[in-house]
Amino acid sequence: MTGFGATYDLYTGELLSDHVQGPIFATHSWLSGAHYIQFDHWPLRWLYFLGGLCGCVMIASGNIFWMRARMRKSGEDPIKVRVVRALTIGATTGIVAGSAAFLIVNRMLSDGSILFGADRSELEVWGFFIVWILSFAHAALTGKRAWSAQIWLIAAFGVIAVALNWITTGDHIFEAAGRGLWSVAGMDLVLLSGSAVAISAAFRLRKTDRLKRNDQSRLVRATRDAAE
Amino acid sequence: MIEISDGIWLVLAVLSAFLGCGCLALSQEKHWRRIISAAQSGAKAKICLKCAGWALVSFSLVFCVLRDGASFAVLLWPMLMAAAGMSAAMALALMPNR
Numbered sequence: 576m577t578g579f580g581a582t583y584d585l586y587t588g589e590l591l592s593d594h595v596q597g598p599i600f601a602t603h604s605w606l607s608g609a610h611y612i613q614f615d616h617w618p619l620r621w622l623y624f625l626g627g628l629c630g631c632v633m634i635a636s637g638n639i640f641w642m643r644a645r646m647r648k649s650g651e652d653p654i655k656v657r658v659v660r661a662l663t664i665g666a667t668t669g670i671v672a673g674s675a676a677f678l679i680v681n682r683m684l685s686d687g688s689i690l691f692g693a694d695r696s697e698l699e700v701w702g703f704f705i706v707w708i709l710s711f712a713h714a715a716l717t718g719k720r721a722w723s724a725q726i727w728l729i730a731a732f733g734v735i736a737v738a739l740n741w742i743t744t745g746d747h748i749f750e751a752a753g754r755g756l757w758s759v760a761g762m763d764l765v766l767l768s769g770s771a772v773a774i775s776a777a778f779r780l781r782k783t784d785r786l787k788r789n790d791q792s793r794l795v796r797a798t799r800d801a802a803e
Numbered sequence: 804m805i806e807i808s809d810g811i812w813l814v815l816a817v818l819s820a821f822l823g824c825g826c827l828a829l830s831q832e833k834h835w836r837r838i839i840s841a842a843q844s845g846a847k848a849k850i851c852l853k854c855a856g857w858a859l860v861s862f863s864l865v866f867c868v869l870r871d872g873a874s875f876a877v878l879l880w881p882m883l884m885a886a887a888g889m890s891a892a893m894a895l896a897l898m899p900n901r
Contacts, residue, residue, distance in 0.1 A: 618813055625882075629886075
């Protein structure tokens, strides 16, 4: 950080200039600090992480409300609903699966491995984008069922990433935590709890699906009875 | 002056933010009916909850300033409020429908 310090006259000790941060520079450094959060403040870093998750929830729930409103109007799934559904699934579950794929590719390749002229740091990024793009395609092809399929994929990827880290480095959670490697242990814990959340979400989806199907068959039966 | 550690200020800030958001949610008729009782909440209870909610939320800001000073508190507090508000909304969504 520049812009601090004072200049004194070498002989008289008179203060020549006092480099105080100007208001614009101070504002700028505060804003860039708020964006890069490169300071030692763990609660704030976790809150930023939570803030990112809240952003995902906001986008996903907004899109779901939009789709519900369109579906209620027409009864069927119009093409715009199918497009928005594929984009929503890819943008929420797909991006999480892609991020997990990034970690898995990192553990599957050794440092210095080269494939198609790309080194590991590039291949990780390729892994992320390939899985992410495939998630959009999968959602476009399978429709509503893509939700639970991709949630199961996230659950599996989380566990695989932790297991691969254990196999390739020998650091399982307790080992890492015991040696004070909290960045490793914390990452593993976040991955495993992510898997747990994914599994509970998948079960919840299955339950609501079953309830809905029961309602529908009851409705069909009721209308048939009424017709007879 | 008693020395109070950063951790305690943080715990106090988090607790008051979460409780404050909970009180503000309960001060709304719909949520009151869902969680406390099917009967209508009185006007008095509503005002009390609203006052308690805003007081707790502002205490949380005070605790943030005491922990980190103003320059970090303006970052910590809004993020904390987002987390607290989101948690209150999520908790309400998970509550069974009466």
